[in-house]
Amino acid sequence: MRSTDELKCLFDEAIAGHRRSLGRLLTVVERGGQAAAAVNDMAHAVGGNGHVIGITGAPGSGKSTVTGQMLRLLVAAGAKPAVLAVDPSSPLTGGAILGDRLRMDDGPDSFIRSMATRGQSGGLAVAVPAAVRLFDACGYNPIIIETVGVGQVEVDITGAADTCLVVVAPGWGDAVQANKAGLLEVADVFVVNKSDTPGAKDVRRDLEFMLDLGHVSGHEVRRGSRPNIVNTIGISGVGIDEVLAEAAKHLERLASDGQLADRRKRRIAIEIRSHLQQQLAETVDALIEGPVGGAHIDQVANGSMRPSEAVQALYSGLDDGGCL
């Protein structure tokens, strides 16, 4: 592990615009543990007010292409955007192919970092907020988090962005798919990508239909307003300016009606909850694998203790140990 002085030094360099140091610190926060917590605290102390934009959608819908086009326009307009592109790790080997940069133009004014999901233990829910905070402290704005909309953690962290874009494309399903819960419920803006292909009109109609029902089911109550729909052709950049305009408008609305602070608090709640869950999980694992846990397991196995009694006794033990 790097020493605190070393981390502080890297952090100061990153703040001053040294990209290599920022790259290294992102590795530190991705690994978790005390070093990550220290870096996260440093970034928190510096603060920032960057617009955090989540972008999600089914594989192949064009998230990375749309993101790449957004980067191009943002840089041309003088902004300093950062992208955190999350792709899944293989549950079997732990390896991953991170191919999002492939579709994004890189330049000295933007920073793109690929991140693999690395297991299911909630590490992502801890690493992503820390990485976002780091980008924010270094003055990047907006900060775009791109995730495949698969898995609760991914949906949670993307949905907790200031503005969440959901990319859909023709061929992703019919109105029934649009009404299934999950991904679509977290949208603040819908992007209908590949709008030059057959079926784009149907996608838009199905979305409108679903949003009409939202009057009844409360989408607007949960997300604050009815999401607008933007048609894009990612590959040629058509409609991307409108996506950015909608995102900016959404941020303005959040800021003016006080919801921005609520969303940011919700992000912090998700982050702190994930940290606590990780720590508790480690404590529980140690207990179960230790002698006390083993003794209780033996008693349940030989019939001298009921499972519920073992749970209660071990839980009380956690409490007594000052863990809870």
Added chain:
Amino acid sequence: MGNDEPIRVVLAKIGLDGHDRGIKVVARILRDGGMEVIYLGLRQTADMIVAAVEQEDADAVGVSLHNGGHLTLAPRLVQALRDAGMETPVVVGGIIPDDDVQPLHDNGVAVVLGPGASADEVVASVRQAVLTSRT
């Protein structure tokens, strides 16, 4: 640097060379070897690769060449990395004549993998190059 963390490898086609079948197979082999592969795609310059290595904090870089440009482009990539203050090991794959292997090593290329390399060889040599560079 803990050795249980996944090795991060940037893979790219450098220069004007569209033969990307091989590098995609290598990407898959390294993924199955438990590594995180950041694939940059076609027509990358040395500077573009250096920028990606910086941002991704990669442990190794792999480039594939099938166009005869390896003696020009691979040393240029090694030099660009060193100029940027990075000791990241460079792995070269593709169609590399036997006589060119030593000159590539002389120019700082850590590993040269030809078409006959097995999956195990690919994974083991990248891992070895990373471990060597960490010491």
